[in-house]
Amino acid sequence: MNRIKYNWATLGVGVIGHQLADAMHQLGGNLYAVGNRTHEKAVKFAQEYGIEKVYDDPEEMFMDPNVDVIYISTPHNTHIQYLRQALSHGKHVLCEKSITLNSEELSEAVELAQKNHVVLAEAMTIYHMPIYRKLNAIKDSLGPLRLIQMNFGSYKDYNMKNRFFNKNLAGGAMLDIGVYALSFVRWFMQSCPDQIQSQVKFAPTGVDEQAGILLMNKEQEMATVILSLHAKQPKRGTIVFDKGYVTMYDYPRGDKAVITYTEDGHEETIEAGHTTDALSYEVLDMERAIDGDDQMHLDYTIDVMQMMTKIRQDWHLTYPEEE
Template sequence: MREIKWAVLGTGVIANQMAEALQKNGKSIYSVANRTHEKAVQFAKKYNIAKVYDNMNDVFDDPEVDVVYITTPHNTHIEFMKKAINHGKHILVEKSITLNSDELNEALTLADEKNVVVGEAMTIFHMPIYKELKRIIDSGTLGKINLITMNFGSFKEYDMNNRFFNRNLAGGAMLDIGVYALSFIRWFMDSKPTKILSQVKTAPTGVDEQAGLLLMNNEGQMASVMLSLHSKQPKRGMISCEKGYIEILEYPRAWEATITDAETGKTEVIKAGENADALAYELADMERAINGDTACMHLEYTKDVMELMTAFRKEWGLKYPEEE
């Protein structure tokens, strides 16, 4: 089987982690593209990458490239996704994969026509601990899931030019951290939530700085989410079942969970995978998808989460310039 050749679009923090993750998988990046050419050159030297493009868009024309990892800001994703798909490249796209459901549906329709794989780099869908917890829940030992409670809060200084608060860079809590909480919820719920309520506090730029979300699906499973970009919270998820509950800290890249028996109070710590290998799991699953096992990317969950985020922002009247 021919080795899959990866290109990376962007040279930020995630791109660096991606390069290190490929190395863990015994591979290396084939090429790098960036708006600022000098940054691409420096990135290539750091990770011994052979090919740097003079023009960022040349990556899409390169016949040697099999898959492009798009790590640029949210609001640029759809432009690069369409270019890559039209040139027959598979794509792994940083979360949030697009700004809204319309953009995602457009990309997926095009991907079907061109027969390429699209995946979102959502750690929760690939970390071994989540696969193990789903196996435990599916076994029925904890009973039905009734409630999921999520927290995610970071303290970001009030620099309104920073991407977290910058409306022109699709800033805001929902697309940056809410996507993790909603992906966690969708992973464990029996079906997509159909009823939603929310409250939001906006930053001076108009993006969502803080939000409280309530969700329920047709099976009666409920979830609550508290998000903030200006107040520190633990990255904590709790799954409440009929016969016990599961607590997970650092849930975006979790490696362990504590299960408490509701009757006895006895706790058990479950461990699977490593926090440091989060991107390595994603990249390995993406290669499996390219080789035919597309189910491992859980694209149906990505679509459901994007629909939820789009619906919440519609409730708030929050649009980005590209959506006006």
């Protein structure tokens, strides 16, 4: 892999922050700096990874002239406030999914990025794993796309105070795992679905615990999505073409797909990339985008956010920041 050449800072020291730091080391470098709402956690993180720069206040990160790129991995509902500050100070931003709560917030962030001539992108691993680019290159040989079937189910502790079910932390299946399924759908469809129907089961806190979604675009390509935060099911994506169907397991960071051909049922295994390198692919694509080779698919991010916003509107599900 290539080496990093920009100064990266991470805002947030959770699981993704640790994976980002590991990816930086894999790429032969290190994070330039770290910030966190709890300063003590940022100091501990810096000591663990040998990071010299720690900010007493996250705002200092946005004002540091030596910072080129900021990776934001704080809770969903804090993203827009940090995006406003980072983009306004001319920082490139790679933001953890879901990039914002809704389309209105995302439109504001996109406008700020354009105004300040910086790259804004969502850290949607599906857009950067080599397997998806390889499938994109061969899908035409399988004929027209007919259907996509998506499953994503986790069995989370049924504690209404944890972030998955906490409305004050923008909990719920849609923003946490639905964004993966819809990004997968958008990657393979010719255009964004414009017909959407859904059903939802709410958790006691009022966030979406489980959902079923039907989608169709103007080309009449169709998709089904089944989500749950309290029912384990395989992270499986099935893309059905005229001449065969493609099956992917553990698809957010997948590195292998199986094609089953319609005519005789024989199977072909396609492999590309490595699951463990997911963050490295994102980092390198972000740097390429900064250099002018746009690999971040912000247009798909905008489409997915429009779908999620429409679905939540149909459910009358809002978060405190939206009320």
